[in-house]
Amino acid sequence: MYCQTKRYCQPVNCAPLRQSGAALITTLLIVALITITITSMAAKQQLSIQRASNRQVQTQLHNLLSAGEKFAMAVLNRDRKDGERNNSDSTEDFWAESLPPVPVDGATVEGCVIDLQGKFNLNNLTDENGETDPEEFQRLQRLLTALNIESSKAEAILDWIDPNIDATGVEGAEDDYYTGQTPAYRAANGPMVSPTELLLVKGFRVVDEGGLDDYDVLLQHVATLPTGTAINVNTASAPVLASLADYMIELSDDIKVVDDEYWQEYPGCPGGGGLLDSLINSDSGDGSSDPSDPDIDAQSEEGENPEDSFIYENIQSFVTDAKGDTDEKTLQGVIGIEVASYYFLTRVTVTRDESSLTQYTVLHRDNTGAIRTLRRSRGSL
Structure with missing residues (x-):
């Protein structure tokens, strides 16, 4: 065997040169594998650290959501036990104050309590036996008319x-209609769990995302509560009051207690937070307040102007104001209206860095002030 050089050739053993080249290649491969392994380990470690950090943030957000919900329950419990204004409920009560963003351990918490009985209860359309309630059906038709939606x-x-x-009337719809949609589905044929179910009902499916459609307009004025739940006239909007009787359309704006703007942000929180703002931004600066603190009452009384507040403390005073120009135009004896509430929605939003969670909780409060959770959801109603 010959190994050529630039000037001459002579017999020579080239094996050492070949072995040296193979060793070099092997060394490079080992170094490359070690580099890849170390890089992969570092990436996995970084991923594990980020995952642990995310879990820590999520755990904190969940704990703050729970704390916000419990705070709302404590405020509602105290409101019932205090029994102010003959145990009536209105947006003048402390529970109706929206909580502005409050810093807590690197995160912020904000929220509100919303009276669900200020809305028309869609589940009232049928009684406990599933039979149609004609009076409630007429109320819904009047509500739609007041909102400029086809009755x-x-x-x-x-x-x-x-x-x-069996489909009702011309615009009714049952399974034969819904199974023809894409994707196909069936009618619930039972009480609604959430008002967002309206998106599945014929005529309310969102097609154009621009502007307000019938669903967005109606959502502000309806709720899905147990059958037989009454309307609180102190928190009802003018359209909901107009649904009580044909002649009420003319009177609803004059006798309503809450402004039309109050419900416009629903399911977001109404504007406000005056008393809570003053408590949070007080000289203590610690951002904390105890709903059982008697000083809250003193601050509330100092901030109230009796001339600006008008609340129905009993249903008879509302019936008197809601009387029309004839004896026939009266709500005397009408069922399904009252001045107190038992069902509330709490909305709590917690934010930290780029992470944010919103929780909605439907609460029931009995006459003793005891609170129980009926439904809880995150992200949407």
Whole structure:
């Protein structure tokens, strides 16, 4: 065997040169593998650290959501036990104050309590036996009319809730309609759990995301509560009051207690937070307040102007104001209205860095002030 050089060739053993080249290649491969392994380990370690950090943040957010909900429950419990204004409920109560963003351990917490009985209860369309309640159906038609929505859409809402499979009127819809949609689905034929179910009802499906559609308009004025829940006239909007009787459309704006703007941000929190703002931004600067602190009452009384506050403390005073120009135009004896509330929605939002969580909780409060949770959801109603 010959190994050529630039000037001559002579017999020579080239094996050492070959072995040296193989060793070099092997060394480079080992170094490359070690580098890849170390890089992979570092990436996995970084991922584990980030995952642990995310879990810590999520755990903190969940704990703050729970704390915000418990704070709302404590405020509602105290409100019932105090029994102010003959145990009536209105947006003048302390629970109705929206909580502005409060810094807590590197995060912020904000929220509010919303009276769900200031809305028309869609589940009232049927009674406990599943039979249609004609009076409640007429109320829904009047509500839709007051909101400039076709009253015939009440037929589709009723069909979604009633247990039978027979379409109501011309605009009603049952399974034969919904199974023809893409994707296909079936009517609930039972009480609504959330008002967002309206998105599935014929005539309320969102097609154009721009502007307010019928769903967005109606959502501000309806709730999905147990059958037989009354309307609180102290927190009801003018359209909801107008639904009580045909002649009420003319009077609703004059006798309403809350402004139209109060419900416009729903399911967001109403504007306000005056008393809570003053408490949080007080000289203590610690951002904390105890709903059982008697000083809260003193601050509330100092900030109130009796001339600016008008609350119905009993239903008879509302009936008197709601009387029309004839004896027939009266709500005397009408059922389904009162001045107290038992069902509330709490909305709590916690934010830290780029992470944010919103929780909605439906609460029931009995006459003793005891609170129980009916439903809880995160992200949407």
